[in-house]
Amino acid sequence: MKPLKFIILISYLLLAVACNNRGENSIAGVYVMSFKNDYSTATDTIIIEAYNIETKTFLVERRDGFHRIREGKILPKEYKQQHWIATFNEEKQALQETEIGKQIYINQAAGTLSFGATYRKIK
Template identity: 45%
Template sequence: MKTLKVQLMIMITLCVAGCESAKEKSIAGIYTTAFKQEFSVVNDTLIIQDFNRQSKSYQVERRTGFRRIDHGNVGPMEYKRTRWMATFNTDGFILQETAFGRQIYFKPDFKSLSFGATYQKVQ
């Protein structure tokens, strides 16, 4: 009876471990970056949400806040928001949008990405 309990515990442990390794890491989340250029100060946020997990489709929303710099004077905050749909390529860790050719490159740990600048995952 005792060996049966031990075998059952081992089987349950293996099942749980197998299920956890089969889980796909999600790229969905909020990624941010901030930088200063000669003519502007920029805060940029990418919000990536699952749209259809089976077809690996995602909705991407980019929210940008920036201040123009004109002759050393920093202007008021301006905002820009764009949305698009993209498909995730699991081979190269690339989120691709075809209409404008946008490509977002993910690091293998999915904690950061590259889209012109390096973004860090905050949520």
């Protein structure tokens, strides 16, 4: 009977740890956005990965791919990539990067983030 109690206790502890980390881990993921206008077509991807859960620090990578449109012609695809580290502010529900001042607002319930436009979570 003692082994059964021990297994149940360990299960509850693991469940409690998982529930406490769920909020920060649900921020992590891959978010995408695409658009088209008269001057360009683009696809943006933002990848957020947990860096340090205790300090609520995340690695953020932004990948942009776009085609410029000039005089009706679609030019070759160009790429940009940025990396930074951001801290999650629970009160504002935002990832904040302090060097340049970038802020990414997270809507965990909807699975979206706002960073100049609305990105949807795909992973």
